[in-house]
Amino acid sequence: xxxxxxxxxxxxxxxxxxxxxxxxxxxxxxxxxxxxxxxxxxxxxxxxxxxxxxxxxxxxxxxxxxxxxxxxxxxxxxxxxxxxxxxxxxxxxxxxxxxxxxxxxxxxxxxxxxxxxxxxxxxxxxxxxxxxxxxxxxxxxxxxxxxxxxxxxxxxxxxxxxxxxxxxxxxxxxxxxxxxxxxxxxxxxxxxxxxxxxxxxxxxxxxxxxxxxxxxxxxxxxxxxxxxxxxxxxxxxxxxxxxxxxxxxxxxxxxxxxxxxxxxxxxxxxxxxxxxxxxxxxxxxxxxxxxxxxxxxxxxxxxxxxxxxxxxxxxxxxxxxxxxxxxxxxxxxxxxxxxxxxxxxxxxxxxxxxxxxxxxxxxxxxxxxxxxxxxxxxxxxxxxx
Numbered sequence: 001x002x003x004x005x006x007x008x009x010x011x012x013x014x015x016x017x018x019x020x021x022x023x024x025x026x027x028x029x030x031x032x033x034x035x036x037x038x039x040x041x042x043x044x045x046x047x048x049x050x051x052x053x054x055x056x057x058x059x060x061x062x063x064x065x066x067x068x069x070x071x072x073x074x075x076x077x078x079x080x081x082x083x084x085x086x087x088x089x090x091x092x093x094x095x096x097x098x099x100x101x102x103x104x105x106x107x108x109x110x111x112x113x114x115x116x117x118x119x120x121x122x123x124x125x126x127x128x129x130x131x132x133x134x135x136x137x138x139x140x141x142x143x144x145x146x147x148x149x150x151x152x153x154x155x156x157x158x159x160x161x162x163x164x165x166x167x168x169x170x171x172x173x174x175x176x177x178x179x180x181x182x183x184x185x186x187x188x189x190x191x192x193x194x195x196x197x198x199x200x201x202x203x204x205x206x207x208x209x210x211x212x213x214x215x216x217x218x219x220x221x222x223x224x225x226x227x228x229x230x231x232x233x234x235x236x237x238x239x240x241x242x243x244x245x246x247x248x249x250x251x252x253x254x255x256x257x258x259x260x261x262x263x264x265x266x267x268x269x270x271x272x273x274x275x276x277x278x279x280x281x282x283x284x285x286x287x288x289x290x291x292x293x294x295x296x297x298x299x300x301x302x303x304x305x306x307x308x309x310x311x312x313x314x315x316x317x318x319x320x321x322x323x324x325x326x327x328x329x330x331x332x333x334x335x336x337x338x339x340x341x342x343x344x345x346x347x348x349x350x351x352x353x354x355x356x357x358x359x360x361x362x363x364x365x366x367x368x369x370x371x372x373x374x375x376x377x378x379x380x381x382x383x384x385x
Contacts, residue, residue, distance in 0.1 A: 006079075006308075007307075007311070007314075007316045007317070008078070008304055008307035008308045008311050009304055009308075011277070011280075011307070011345075013302075013303045013304060015280055015341070016280040016281075016283035016284050016289075018341040019339070019341065020339070020340045020341035020344055021340070022331075022333040022340050022357045023357065024333050024357045024358075024359055025333055027359075028333065028359035028366075031334065031359040031360065031366055032333045032334040032359050033334065034334070035332070035334030035335075035359070035360050035361035035364050035366065036334040036335075036336050036361060038334075038361055038363075038364065039334060039335060039336035039337055039361040039362050039363070040336050042337075042361075042362070042363060043284075043285050043286075043336060043337050043362070044285065044286045044287075046163070046164070046285070046337070047282075047285035047286055047287060047288045047289075048286075048287060049164065049205055049207075049208075050163075050211055050282070050285075050288055051287050051288045051291060052204070052208075053208050053209075053210070053211040053212040054211050054212070054214065054215075054288070054291075064295060064299050064301060065299075067214040067215060067216065068299070068301050068305075070126070070128075070129070070214065070215075070216035071214075071215045071216050071219075071305075071306065071309030071310070072305075072309060073126055073128075073216065074125070074126070074216065074219055074309050074310070074312050075308045075309055075311075077125070077312040078308060078311035078312045078314075078317055083261075083262060083318065085125075086125060086223065086312055086313075087223065087226055087227070087230075087262045088123075088125075088227070089227075089230065090121045090227075090231065091121075092121075094118050094119075094121060094231050094234070094235075095118060096116050096117070096118050096231075096232075096235045097116070097117050097118065098114050098115070098116055098146075099114060099115045099117070100113075100114055100115075101113040101114060101115060101145070105145070105168070106145070106167075106168045106169035106172060108147070108172065108178040108181070109178075111147050111178055111181055112147070112148055112149070112150050113145060113146065113147055113148075114145075114146050114148065115143065115144070115145060115146070116143070116144045116145075116146050116188070116232065116235070117141060117142060117143045117144070118141075118142050118231060119140055119141060119142075120139075120140050120141070120142045120224065120227070120228050120231070122140075122223075122224045122227045122228065124220045124223075125219070125220065125223055126216065126219075126220070129213075129216060129217065129220055132213065132217075133213070133217065133220055136194065136200055136209050137200075138197065138198055138199065138200055138201075139193050139194050139198045139199070139200075139209065139224075141197070141198060142190075142191075142198070142228040142231070142232075143190070143191045143196070143197055143198060144188050144189060144190040144191065144232060145168045145188075145189045146186070146187070146188050146189075147172075147177065147178070147181050147186060147187040147188075147189075148186045149181075149184075149186060152240070153186065153236070153239055153240045153241040153242070154184060154185060154186045154241070154242075155184070155185055155186070155241065155242050155243045155244075155245075155267070155379075155383045156185065156186040156187070156188055156236055156241050156243070156244050156245075157177075157180060157185050157186070157187050157188070157245055157246070157247060157379065158188045158189075158190060158229065158232065158233070158244060158245070158246045158247075159171060159175065159177060159187060159188070159189045159190070159246075159247055159248060159252070160190060160192065160225075160229070160246065160247070160248030160249075160251075160252030160253075160255050160256055161189070161190075161191075161192060161195070161248065161249065161251075161252050162248070162249040162250035162251050162252055162253075163207050163210065163250060163251040164195070164205060164206050164207040165249070165250075166191055166192065166195040166196040166206050166207070167196075168189050171189060171249075172187075172189065174365075175249070175372075176368075176372050177189070179372070180375075180376065180379075183376060185379070186241070188232060188236065190228070190229060190232060192207075192210075192225050192251065192252070192255070193209070193210065193221045193224045193225055193228070194206075194207055194208065194209030194210045194221060195207050195210075209221075215306065215309060215310060216309075218278075218310070219309075219310060219312065219313065222255070222258070222313040223313060225255050226255065226258060226259060226262055226313075229246070229255070229259060230259075230262070230263055233263065233265060237265065242383070243267040243382075243383040244265065244266060244267060245266055245267045245268035245269065245270070245326075245379060245382060245383065246259050246260075246266060246268075246269050246270070247269070247270035247271070247272060247375070248271065248272060249272045249273055250272075250273050250274070250275060250337065250338060250362065251275060252272075253271035253272045253273050253274030253275065253338075254271065254274045254275040254276065254278070254315070256269050256270065256271040256272075256274065257269060257271040257274050257276070257315035257329075257346060258313055258314070258315050258318075260315070260320040260321065260322055260326075260327060261315055261318035261319065261320050261321060262318075262321070263321065264321035264322060266321075266322050266326070267322075267326065267379075267382045267383045268322070268326045268327070268328070268378065268379055268382035268383070269320070269322065269326065269327055269328075270327075270328045270329075270330065270375055270378065270379075271315075271329055271330070271346070272330040272331075273330065273331055273332055273335055273337065273338045273343070273362055274315070274329070274338060274342075274343065274346060275338055275342070276314070276315065276316065276338065276342045276343065276345050276346045277307065277314065277316065277342055277345065278310060278314075279292070279303060279306045279307050279310060280303075280307070280342060281337070281338055281339075281342060283303070284336070284339060292306070315346060315349070315350075316345060316346070316349050320350060324350060324351065324352030324353050325352065325382075326382045327350050327352075327353035327354065328353065328354045328355075328356065328374075328375070328378050329343060329346055329347050329350070329353055329354070329355045329356070330355075330356050330358070330371050330375075331343035331355065331356070331357055331358075332357070332358055332359075332360045332361050332362060332365065333357045333358065333359050333360070334359065334360055334361040335360075335361050335362045336361065336362070337361070337362035338362065340357075343355075354378070356371050356374055358370065358371055
């Protein structure tokens with residue numbers, strides 16, 4: 001457990017109401033306020049999708065009691081320092097299959113691209129959920145798009161996408177990943193569990209399966225994401241890659257931060273607009289926030305209990321396993337998906353880490369070129385031989 005102790009109890013229950021200013025608010029007042037207003041509108045749409053996935057299991061008192069009991073099962077894991085038990089490694093080597101990119105795949109001009117895939121041997125931490133979790137057959141096939149150099153393996157950035165935003169093309173274009181490739185990095189873009197080709201055909205949207213089984217199911221999806229990322233790291237290092245680092249947006253930023261507390265092999269971690277505390281983030285959204293507060297009032301399913309049940313995979317519950325000089329956090333001053341108050345929690349927890357604010361929101365990253373160049377310099381230092 002983190003040296004900060006039981007943060008899920010010490011953090012005020014109304015922390016989600018806090019609006020925390022950043023040092024660039026006055027300098028970019030209009031940009032920050034304008035982008036924050038846009039984010040409030042956009043997050044309602046995403047909150048509606050998350051609610052659509054979660055609400056069916058919470059519609060009846062029996063369903064609430066069942067989910068509450070399932071979530072309680074995970075609380076003891078947050079109370080003790082047992083990373084090996086939580087983030088278990090495969091017991092046998094995993095074969096990674098490589099295939100060329102297809103005709104309709106995203107293939108940036110002049111960059112060799114291939115698909116990497118394997119059958120994930122992930123087993124749920126809670127044995128009682130294994131059968132229901134395994135019903136999503138397409139999710140068992142872990143996938144990634146690999147932008148590589150033909151003259152041999154290079155230092156590699158693993159990029160993790162946000163919730164529902166799994167498109168390789170959108171992520172690659174929005175975060176200038178071909179530019180980083182031209183600067184000498186290989187890029188591995190992983191598809192997170194229940195997204196893209198890992199979602200079932202009947203799912204109404206990409207990422208639906210992440211939360212459709214309830215909070216306990218979401219816990220297992222977080223653990224599987226870390227499990228599968230580490231298998232890709234195993235493959236990269238075994239193939240001669242000199243160093244591997246990770247970055248990602250939102251949900252991908254959360255997993256990037258968590259991975260820094262799980263795998264000491266990382267050369268760097270750069271979470272971008274990370275969730276940090278999923279429950280508190282959700283409390284800020286419509287319509288899911290009122291739903292969670294209703295569970296507290298009507299059923300006594302409190303905020304602290306929810307935090308505790310999901311704390312085993314929070315970056316706040318663990319100390320990072322890589323030097324703080326290798327940790328860079330990027331946040332939007334106008335972000336109201338993952339607000340500055342939440343991003344600052346991670347920065348305070350990661351004492352000695354670097355924090356960069358840009359004057360934009362969760363979607364509109366104004367002055368992005370500044371932080372992309374900062375990322376490049378940061379990665380160069382972290383991967384210097």
